[in-house]
Amino acid sequence: MNKKKHILVLPVNYPNPANTMAGTFFRSQVNALRESGHTVGVISFCLLRISELKHISYIDQLETNNEIQLCFPAVPKLQPLNHKIRTLLTTRLIKQYIKACGKPDVIHVHVYSAAGAAIWAKEKYGIPYIITEHYSHFANNQITPYFHQVALRAFKNASTCLAVSRSLGNTLEHLFDIKFTCVPNIVDKEFTYQPCVSSQYGKFILNVASLTKIKNHKRLINAFEQVTRQNDSVNLVIVGDGPLKNELQCLAKKLTLENRIFFLGKKDKTEIAKLMNQAQLFCLSSDYETFGVVLIEALSCGLPVVAPNVGGIPEIINSDELGILCNLSESSMAESIKICLKRSINKKNLMLLASSKYSHSTISKALTETYSNIE
Structure with missing residues (x-):
């Protein structure tokens, strides 16, 4: 002992x-x-x-x-x-x-x-x-x-x-x-699967990250624009703050997506966990991540992930059941989002897989x- x-x-x-x-x-x-x-x-x-x-x-x-x-x-x-x-x-x-x-x-x-x-x-x-x-x-x-x-x-x-x-x-x-x-x-205990009522944001893709260059929200927003060409029922919710906030909001407006992309600013863990339980999909667009705590938080809430195949991310998203790894192009991310949104997800199983490791x-x-x- x-x-x-x-x-x-x-x-x-x-x-x-x-x-x-x-x-x-x-x-x-x-x-x-x-x-x-x-x-x-x-x-x-x-x-x-x-x-x-x-x-x-x-x-x-x-x-x-x-x-x-x-x-x-x-x-x-x-x-x-x-x-x-x-x-x-x-x-x-x-x-x-x-x-x-x-x-x-x-x-x-x-x-x-x-x-x-x-x-x-x-x-x-x-x-x-x-x-x-x-x-x-x-x-x-x-x-x-x-x-x-x-x-x-x-x-x-x-x-x-x-x-x-x-x-x-x-x-x-x-x-x-x-x-x-x-x-x-x-992964903290706030992040667990809880059956949730519908959200004020409708069906949505969730991102939680600081609005900085390495998180590359520009890639995410442009990929989402490609998704919206075929899907008029899904929105994008971005949690986080940072120096690129105004630039990213301007990009959303330029793409005429200001009514479908919601910038929520900083949120605490309880609020983020609630959003993770309401979302359809979690999408991270970083250029690099050593690990990505937010990914295991999402999985623990039963939320599948789309994220680039870089750094420590493939060690977390190591099976199709957990999500899809894309490359660093906007088109690859968009196609991965489309595929993942069509999948049937066993949220409780995702939660158990994440809990067993983190x-x-x-x-x-x-x-x-x-x-x-x-x-």
């Missing part, structure tokens, strides 16, 4: 006053570990943009929840300096945490850039750490020389290196010559085994 551990989690981001949806899957994993009997603490250091400076805060919940959070302003365009500030301040929070909660058995770092303080704690207190890597920029070759060295040091000093997909793990093994084990992200119990069991193997 695996011994229960005292685990300190250092996530690269976490729900905070500036963004309550930031890093929610880190919190989900923390909750799963606590449910399985581990003592879990969190030190979250959240860098704020200039527009978020009103949310500068220090939240000490050590007595009630073993958690400390510091929301701190980032220095624009000086990422190495931000990283050094983050590491220094997090080491101070670790000292405070140990004084209040005791020395953890292991530190679990999420994303290499949060590992500096864990390396310090390993050297000062002898606390081993593991690291889970999520960052897509390794595959896109967008890591600067400075952060390449930061990542190399983070991975080399870790007792175990994990990646959220085998695809990302292979990339990291090639770049750093270090073994990575795949432990996927977790549930709280499944992922916490995999992590417990990882912690137990640390010497």
